[in-house]
Amino acid sequence: MADLTSNFIGIKSPNPFWLASAPPTDKEYNVRRAFEAGWGGVVWKTLGEEGPPIVNVNGPRYGGIYSGDRRLIGLNNIELITDRPLQQNLREIKAVKRDYPDRAMIVSLMVPCEEEAWKTILPVVEETGADGIELNFGCPHGMAERGMGAAVGQVPEYIEMVTRWCKQYTRMPVIVKLTPNITDIRMPAEAAMRGGADAVSLINTINSITSVNLDTFTPEPTIDGWGAHGGYCGPAVKPIALNMVAEIARNEATANLQISGIGGISTWRDAAEFMALGAGNVQVCTAAMTYGFKIVQEMISGLSQYMDEHEMTSTSEIVGRAVPNAKDWQDLNLNYIAKAKIDQDLCIKCGRCFAACEDTSHQAISMSDDRVFEVKNDECIACNLCVLVCPVENCISMEQQAAGTIDERTGKVVEAEYANWTTHPNNPSSVM
Amino acid sequence: MPNDAQTHGIADHRLSPPDYADNFSDLHAPLSDHEALVAADRCYFCHDAPCMDACPTTIDIPLFIRQISTGTADSAANTIFSQNILGGMCARVCPTETLCEEVCVRETAEGKPVLIGLLQRYATDGMMAKAHPFSRAADTGKKIAVIGAGPAGLACAHRLSLNGHTVTVFDARTKGGGLNEFGIAAYKSVDDFAQSEVTWLLSIGGIDMKYDTALGNGLSIDALKADYDAVFLGIGLSGVNALRAEGEDKDNVRDAVDFIEDLRQAPDLGTLKVGRHVVVIGGGMTAVDAAVQSKLLGAENVTMVYRRGKGRMSASGFEQELATSKGVRIIYNAAPLRVIGNGAAQAVEFAYTHTVDGKLENTGETFTIAADQVFKAIGQTLDGAPKGLKLSGGKIKVDAVGQTSDPAIWAGGDCASGGDDLTVTAVAEGRDAADDIHKTLTAEG
Structure with a gap:
């Protein structure tokens, strides 16, 4: 069986399959189950600053799009960042990392666009023993209205500025997570690079309304008669994500920028495609939310079989192989x-x-x-x-x-x- | 064609060669790539899947189907073989309609389960055409004797070899496979699959086959215990129950298992003789296999008679339907009274039965069916087990991991207590006993 060991910006994991920062990685209980199932790493669901945790809606958080046979191909999400106390999350991160030292533990962060806020949170995250951080500049709903998430990711100057603060105040590798809700993905990627980012991850979710109830004339998901746009993900967004990954990989200015590929990855083949277009590893969410953590077993066996059949001994042999063939x-x-x-x-x-x-x-x-x-x-x-x-x-x-x-x-x-x-x-x- | 279905008595060549070939072709044709993808697409990848629980070997069915759907059928085969090294045969002979497919959630939802058996065959056939997927662990220096080269013995031997032990398999017959080779209907295992599977299984190495050797015929259990670190018994049930009906010693009254064995080993099906009027007595898989194959050999009338009701029959609903679809008549609730005939069988007289206070009794009404050939398929019994082993329900008593009352002897398959008499159950028992033998031998240190 092929060796799937992954080294992404110096962070080692037994395979290149990480769980993306999202509901599946919000708690110790889930993350332990994920690691038991075989995931190579997780990006812990986004932490905010110390203080009263943010609140979520108490109605439906997700909307969906089906293909035939009720196969969920698109998911829309209006959940915000973690609504649990910072200290509790930090304790749990530390405990899980201690018990699974061979797995990648990345912590997603989103605090106000102020130097002091970042300077304050970075040391406490570092103290957990986490392997790296991911800056959430992508969430398109709720937090963006408060000047965070996609509101930062849509302004290259802010991306550069915050990334620079993070590189200044922590020794941990910094991954900048990009929003696709912009016109040219190369601009934020270049900004992250200028700020000193070790990698970018993309795509975060796409602004979306999944459907409209034609009896009540309310957008779905509906909360007490109203709906708000959410972030769209799942297999349906994969082509958009693949293109954005390729755009960065074949852009001369960012050609050496490491990429963590995200967007609708459900099978080993999806993962290999992202890697071929330049992603050093991949992150998964919707597929796990649809089928459970066990799907990683198919990703592991499938990628391994593919590599054996192509006489590849390292996942790095896949990374970027299709980039020279992606043209205008x-x-x-x-x-x-x-x-x-x-x-x-x-x-x-x-x-x-x-x-x-x-x-x-x-x-x-x-x-x-x-x-x-x-x-x-x-x-x-x-x-x-x-x-x-x-x-x-x-x-x-x-x-x-x-x-x-x-x-x-x-x-x-x-x-x-x-x-x-x-x-x-x-x-x-x-x-x- | 000298004979046909109406030829009196017992006759060979009732059919033309193309008819034999057609009648004994694959019961279920293998899936094409397209069919496999369509079938795999229907799987919901259930959590803690009911199909997996229903499989005696606990194959991770949702995983292997997902692997097929993502174009990695060899990985799917690995998933299957790591749990069930005879996954190829089980894909053909498992009564999936009473196991995995019965509990498939799409059976619940739509009355049409995912085609698990055929998908398993798709994956395993592909891998078996290429290579053996496993290699042995470093040699442990331990030697184990396996008695019986049927599904239980082969599964046990393979798992032991995988773990680095050296195995000698003894079998009374001239080739391996056990009931896979000698005891199931020909249309479930075409193209000599049972032998190809044995050859493929043995290609892992570390397994020495000794044929024409049975306990009491060149083998003694005490000598084996002295020469080997452990002994596994997978000797099956070689005894056959008697009808206990008058006239069962008449000519042309045979054990169904012998008829099936002759049929499986016949190089030319046309040379097999079958009656114009065949009566099969019994209600299990062996009875169905004998009845259906009699019909497929060209018998004009084949009647299966079972002493209890349809629901009590151990042959599954699918098997019963298969029999009737081939033209076999099934009579329920009737027990044989006597075989009538002057030297050879000519008819069988039955009495209808009913259950009174939990006991099966004759109603007093009788009927007679013409029969120039009678097959007995009323169950097999343990024969030739080593003296001194404790028995339970007429079988060798074993615990959950196959250990007998003798700490150096394990047993599995039909000869051992517990579980249904199915190929897949035998595989699970052989495998689990091997794991326990491995644990025991390596713990001794």
Whole structure:
């Protein structure tokens, strides 16, 4: 079995799977169960400053989006940071870390944007023996209204400033957790880097309203007739998170910034994808909230099998492997020509490919009286929609046309050379 | 084709070769990749899952199904084999409808359980085609004798070898597998799977097989105790209950287990002789296997007669339905009075039964069924167990980890007390006894 040991910014854990700062990591009881289940580390749910703890709503905190078969694919959350006393959390963190010295223990923090507040909390966290801290600049609801969380994360100057304070007042590694509720994720990442952050983690949750009750006309989740936007997470946000991770990984200014990937990770494959796009490790929440802590066993066995099959001995061999292949649109090879191909043996004759192509694409699939569906190569632009709507795996595939053959759609010879938009004759600003 | 279903008496070649092949093909075809993904997608990954509790070997079913759904079927196979090294055979022969699939929450919700057995087969077949997933621990220098190469003995031997012990398995027959090889219906284990599984299991190494050797026939328990550090008995039930009905010694009245064994070992099913009118007496899996296979060999009329009601039958509802779907007629609440015939069986006379004050009694009404072949399937008994071991309910008395009344002897499978007489139960008992033997031998230090 492959060695899954992870070393993320000097923090070691037996595997790269951490639980994200969230409801599952709010208490000693949960975190002990997580470690018993096999999680490599946790980011303890965000602590606030000393004093009366914050309060949460007493109605529904979560809303959800289902795919068919009631599979929870998106979760919306309006819970705030921990509502338990600071000292109690610190005691519990210390006790758990003492009993699980091989696991990563990161403490998430959110205090007012004042130097004194950070200067005060950092030593008491350090005293627990925690391995690092994560600055919660991401929570988009409640705390942001009070000038914390996403309110900090949306202002690069604040990110830089607070990160610098933290690096100044603690020896612990500092991870800056980023909000996706901004226009360009590279700006806050660069700010964190300027402030001296050891890593960024992303994404935090996305502003969202999951649904509206059409009998009462209230947004869900509803508290006494009203609803407020919450933070969206779960499998549905994974593509957004993957892109943001890639944006930072392939940005020259932040190319060496370590990334902890977060966003809808449910399986070993999701985790490996984040790592391939530059994440040194990953954090998980919704999948654990949906299925329980035991899912980490599948992540461990799956990543291990994948690494064995690819003769990899360290998770670092996955990290960043896909980054050089993540490009801008203008870099893509316009001489690459593909055509859809339908495997008639696998086809179950549902006709979804035909409906999709005929109604919404390029009329490139024919349908016979006896329901045989075939691709018309002289119409197919290889858009991939038929592949996506086909219910049978591998029934429709995209086949590259060999150089030198004729593209029946354009009547032109398929060129062997790479050529992109920047040099295309139709581009008024092409550099020939 | 010289014979057909209407040929009188007992005859071979009642069917054409393609019919035999078709009748004895896989009962449940294996899942394709697509079917496996669709089936796996239905699993809810239940917490503390009922299916796992219902499995005698406690396979982590939700985990292995999730592993299939994430494209790592080999990891799924590991999950299965780490609990049940005969997971391949169990995927074929387990009565899942009364075990894992019966308690599946989707059975509760929709009357359609997740296809756990077929998914297990999907994962295990894939791995078994590649390699053996485990390697032995460092040699402990301990030697253990395992008597019986059936599911219990093989599971025990494998687990012992895994833990670094050296194992010698003795079996009375010429090849291993026990009832997997000799005792279950052919359509549940096609393509010589039982032997492939034995070969694959043994590829872990450290296990020496000695065939044609049985207790009392070249083996003495005292010598084994002297030569080995521990002894495990997985000797099954080799005795057969008598009908205790008049005329049971007539020709063509056979034990169903012998008929099934002949069928499993026949290189050409066409050479097997089967009656035009077959009567099977009994209500267990062996009775169903004999009845269904008689029908599949081309018998015109096959009747299974059980002395109690449908609900008391030890063959599951699924097995009963399988039998009736193949054309077997099942008569409940009737007991055999006598086999009629001049030398060979021609008919069996039965009496209807009912239960009075908890006791089964004949009602007084009788009927007769034509039978040129009669199979007895009314249970097997322990035979040839070492003298001196305490018994319980006619079986070798064992504790929860398989230890007998002799501290150097463990036992499991059908010959041991406790548990149902199922392959999967035998595997669990063999495995657990191995773990206890390991614990005992390594604790001695």
